[in-house]
Amino acid sequence: MPPTGTSSEWDWAWVDVAVPRVPGRLPGAGLPGVSMAGFGSRVPIEGDIAMVAHPSVTLIIDLSDGDGIAYRSGDRRERGSAVIGLMPGDLRAGGRIGACLQIRLEPVAAAALLGAPAELTGSVVPLEDVWGRDARLAEERLRAAPSWDERFAVATEMVARRMRARPPVDPEVAHIWRRTLAHPERVRVEALAAEVGWSRKRLWSRFRSQLGISPKRAARLVRFDRAARLLAAGLPAARVAAQTGYADQPHLHREVRTFTGLTPAGVAEAPWLAIDDVAWPSSSPALALTASA
Structure with a gap:
């Protein structure tokens, strides 16, 4: 953070x-x-x-x-x-x-x-x-x-x-988190539950109790984080919405408002991601975008 x-x-x-x-x-x-x-x-x-x-x-x-x-x-x-x-x-x-x-x-x-x-x-x-x-x-x-x-x-x-000194989380929970981090736009609880051999109810309960957040909320948070960084990197909101799996630009607008109280334009101008690409380069979508350009 x-x-x-x-x-x-x-x-x-x-x-x-x-x-x-x-x-x-x-x-x-x-x-x-x-x-x-x-x-x-x-x-x-x-x-x-x-x-x-x-x-x-x-x-x-x-x-x-x-x-x-x-x-x-x-x-x-x-x-x-x-x-x-x-x-x-x-x-x-x-x-x-x-x-x-x-x-x-x-x-x-x-x-x-x-x-x-x-x-x-x-x-x-x-x-x-x-x-x-x-x-x-x-x-x-x-x-x-x-x-x-x-x-x-x-x-x-x-x-x-x-x-x-502490026990790790369930390997199934760790697997689902990795999948969420890699593809937050594709998170479907039923499909993930089937993937690890759990019921939907069990997946939801174990994920939330061990990580402190529901699978869907986790996916929303990961997707928002990527979108915010791309907005701060100067990409237009419509392109960010398409690249990060939002249904459309209004959907992106609603999520940004939920997480920040700002509009996408406000996030793009805010200084709060100004040094992230220096401090956390391995997780920077903006740097990955530049490298692939």
Whole structure:
């Protein structure tokens, strides 16, 4: 879930983005569905950042000096590291932002790492509420690391260790998620259920209980994410609708409005995907489109 600049004070020009040197190996080897990026501002930034729905659970580990990131969790205003669940709605964070590590977890990876993802859906909670004492230890180790390369290595080791300690999701659920991620426009619950030998009711129940979202909602979220990135890359709405499997342009308009409150034209002009192609290149439809042009 990318941070988005929504105030006049927020300027990505002041932010340095770090990614693992070998995408797909660090942190990819042995950690499918996990990606990382580091963000560091050259000057502390005061600003309001909107968080937009994304098909992943996001850990934000605050490495700032001083007060750090501020956000709202239910009726409370919190500071520091956080876990952002799927579909958090209108979520805004701010504060004096210096450096942070973001770890994106596809729902299958999030379930293996965090457990009970359904409890995180639609919410943002302090990392300490999920990881307990390990959250503070993680922050301390990451702050002590002298480079982003070493921070990525530390984070990879921590994530891998926690994943080994928890049972994975059902292989049938993992298979259905992979199919959804690859072809969200083709998701048909009955067909997927038959594919894994489950009833429709069982598929729906197990998928939702383990990933925190229904199969159809997951497909809508993945398709919206691709459409939003292509709109931000400058493609016209009609072409985006056709390429991402919407029935027509009004259908795209309705879905974009549902997920963002904006029109497709508003998404195309919004700055909230401005650095995604740098921070998360392996999942960028815009870069894939450029490469195939």
